[in-house]
Amino acid sequence: MSRIRQGAPGLGEMEIRQAVASAKLRPAEATLLAAFLEQEPSAVTTWVPHGPAALARVLYEIALAGHGDKVAAPICAGCGRGGLKLSAQRPEGAVCYSCLRPHRACSACGEQALTIAATESGPVCRRCYRPPARVCGGCGREAPKALPGARLCRACQDRPARVCADCGRSRPSMANWPVGPLCDTCYCRRRRNPVVCGICGEVRIAAGRTSSGSAACGPCTGRPELHATCARCKFPGDLYTAGLCARCVLGDRVDELLAPARGQAARQLRPLAEALGAATHPRSVLAWLHRHSAAALLAGLAAEGQAITHEMLDRLPRMKSTRYVRELLVGTGVLPARQENLARLEAWTSTFIGALPAGQARLVGPYARWHIVRDARRRAARRPYSSRAADADVRGIRIAAAFTAWLDQEGLGLAELTQADLDRYLSEHPTKHRGTRAFIRWAIIRRLTDKHLTAAAPRWPFPSDFLDTDELDAQLSRCLNDTGLPREVRIAGVLSRLYALPLTRIVTLTADHYTQEADGHGYLTLERNPVLLPPKLARLIQEQIIAAASTSMISPHPASPPFLMPGKVPGRHRSLNWFYTQMHEHGLPVRPARNTAMIEAVTRLPSIVVADLFGIHPGTADSWARYANASWAAHLAARREDDGRTVRSTDTARLHEPNAADGE
Structure with missing residues (x-):
């Protein structure tokens, strides 16, 4: 222990004792380690590949106790990763357990690596392996990471509540890093936002803190497994799947979504593909592509190969997904902007008039198209046509249809309508006074009814x-x-x-x-x-x-x-x-x-x-x-x-x- 303390003055005697006890050194290993450190005292702070295996175990235990910044990080002579528990000594140096096992060509990525599973296509490495989906015993959903035995997904696992080192709240711990326990929110934030390490100066995931309070990466804190880079763009942050970051995966998924597009549709959808690929939060877009029905609708439109227009979308069922796709295409410049509330009124009017009986449609149709809708177009030309204005115009058309239906029920026509009949209807339907008055005035102008009919304007109460x-x-x-x-x-x-x-x-x-x-x-x-x-x-x-x-x-x-x-x-x-x-x-x-x-x-x-x-x-x-x-x-x-x-x-x-x- 004295040799280790001489090589690393920053370590206390109690910390060294605990690390040596955890390493479980045999007497012969302890003697060999003392003799080696007498000749190479700097091996405690500078890693020596050909040192004894006992040194690698002691340094690993010291780093595991949270003092990795005071000693050297053991580096595997096979894979070059640091901070691992080295399992055996080979001629080239100490190696980890993964390098101790034979490496084979992965059937997915083709690289020589440690294969951990045999699939139908052949052996696969840890990076390409996808565990089979199991039914979670807690929530009942299929989860690829359900644990054997209990078969609980990650969301249902009982994690102990600890005080988060970042936000200070007592929440279930997602990980225990050198900085301390981290909750889900702070864990994801750190993994997805790499910073400049205060020790090595590299942009990496902040796994800990230095004595001055600046960020420290995983390798500099003795946890090199916390450092990962994208296999394609080398982004030093959170990996999404198959060794790729979320942005690279998003680019592939967008290409797959719009791959069937051809001809004019392919050129037209290029701004949308660029906007999706450049999204600020790529994980949000990935979740949308996976779950939202609008993504499937967009893929279907791309597969048709025709130019996408507003009229093409108008022929689709009126659903939330159709509306979202339209707004997405307009927002990215694929389609020109238009007054959607006005278009909704026009489409609704055609559908509503078409469903009316022939007698009512002959009266309500011209009133709706040439009075209400035309007036709505004039207002839309001056300023945005709001949804409330569209709702009011829809109500006006419905009131006109209800009035003509009442006339049919009473056996009356507009030409035979008297003032007494009109007053009776207004007294029976006081909430339809304003819409009925507008319809009567239109009918008088078109000489469809008696010009002496009057429907007094409703007197609205003053604000109260x-x-x-x-x-x-x-x-x-x-x-x-x-x-x-x-x-x-x-x-x-x-x-x-x-x-x-x-x-x-x-x-x-x-x-x-x-x-x-x-x-x-x-x-x-x-x-x-x-x-x-x-x-x-x-x-x-x-x-x-x-x-x-x-x-x-x-x-x-x-x-x-x-x-x-x-x-x-x-x-x-x-x-x-x-x-x-x-x-x-x-x-x-x-x-x-x-x-x-x-x-x-x-x-x-x-x-x-x-x-x-x-x-x-x-x-x-x-x-x-x-x-x-x-x-x-x-x-x-x-x-x-x-x-x-x-x-x-x-x-x-x-x-x-x-x-x-x-x-x-």
């Missing part, structure tokens, strides 16, 4: 959900200063409370809506004119543009401006449902805040200025201004009675009193 001014200011301050809120929630909260923007418009904002002038001020263009932003909001938007957390597996096409709130599909924004859920969970109501912000805007600025800055219709701004001038005083009086709480009044009678009407 508001926030107290102090409460609005408190929420605005929270969105600007609370770093615990998600950045996207903070930006949406400020925009809805300062500029009364609905979430339907916030999610469609792109990065080019924001500009920064030379003086450092940030501007956001909501319609035509840029609006000066508060400095804190401008910084939030800048941070969002720079470090937007895109949840898409591939990057969007560079030709399309990125959304301020990117979503899961390339070229798509965050979903409205996600935003509504997040705002609700963080106690930031949307509608009351928007209503209060709009009231404050129209009471301080002319309605035409509000319409120009906020990007709303002048008539809408004028209605808000008249409503604020007529009833805001009465509303504030009622607010004082509610002691500052949010008002959700259902009694709007006070808003229609004679004094309020005179005020208008």
Whole structure:
């Protein structure tokens, strides 16, 4: 032990005693080791291939105890790997157990290696071997790594809970590295993100830490088996399968997926193949190729060899996979972008009209195609046609079909319809008032019914959900200063409370809506004119543009401006449902805040200025201004009675009193 301590002064006596005891040296081996170290004292820190086998065992036990950075790592004279337990001494030096056994040509990769299994095609090495799938006794699924006997897959194995060396949480341990126990998350993060080793300077997996706290690779910490490189690209990180990293495997899988493509389809799908291969997280794309039905649909389209168009996808069944493939092709530039909600309305209209009885189709068909759909095309030409607008137009067509069905049931035609019949229908169906009125007006213009028929426009109640001014200011301050809120929630909260923007418009904002002038001020263009932003909001938007957390597996096409709130599909924004859920969970109501912000805007600025800055219709701004001038005083009086709480009044009678009407 004294010889080992002289060669490695950094080791304590107790550590050396434990290593020698674990090595289980015989007296003759201990004597031979002492004599060798007397002649070669540097062999403790510098590996000597022809040293005695006892030295290799002692150094291995020292490294196994976590002191591999203080002694030399035993290196196998056969395979050249370090840090292994060397089993025998050969003329060329000590070798590990794998090199002790005879090597044969692997039937899969063709290399001379230790074969561990015999398959139908011949012997295979450890790298190419795929264990047979067994049924897990825990979850019942087939798992290729189910253990014999218990037959539990990796997910069902009972792993002891330990404090993770990285995150500090007590979780089931995935591995015990020189740095300490690692949970699943930290283990995968280290394997997939190699860093520069603080000892050797090579880019490798960080298996431990040096005394100064910098990263140390596996070979430098006595665990060379923790260092692996891709057999093709030499990436020093996590291997996915067959000795290849995830990115190399992804390139092969994408080639296999699109291999049947030929002719124009092959040239057309090249941008998609490049985008999939260059994905930021290749494992996510590999999981999508393996599990998602959209990948199989994409392979089928490629195999047809025809040019892929929107019309070709329209003929496919309307499923989520079809929609995802379309958005994927649009996001990567394979297909041109189009108004999907408008296309969905047109396709639905054709299907719906075709299923109606002939008599109803003769009336509802022209109304749907030449009134509702044509008006939707005009609106889509001016600004994005939202899903809610499409839902409203679908409802209008359904209401027209329901009204014509009622006419058939009553034995009436549009030409014989009287005012009494129309009033009776509206009284029996009060929720269909607006859609029926639009259909009647269209029929009158087309001279299909009596021109004296009238259906009064429904009187919608004025907004009744508001926030107290102090409460609005408190929420605005929270969105600007609370770093615990998600950045996207903070930006949406400020925009809805300062500029009364609905979430339907916030999610469609792109990065080019924001500009920064030379003086450092940030501007956001909501319609035509840029609006000066508060400095804190401008910084939030800048941070969002720079470090937007895109949840898409591939990057969007560079030709399309990125959304301020990117979503899961390339070229798509965050979903409205996600935003509504997040705002609700963080106690930031949307509608009351928007209503209060709009009231404050129209009471301080002319309605035409509000319409120009906020990007709303002048008539809408004028209605808000008249409503604020007529009833805001009465509303504030009622607010004082509610002691500052949010008002959700259902009694709007006070808003229609004679004094309020005179005020208008």
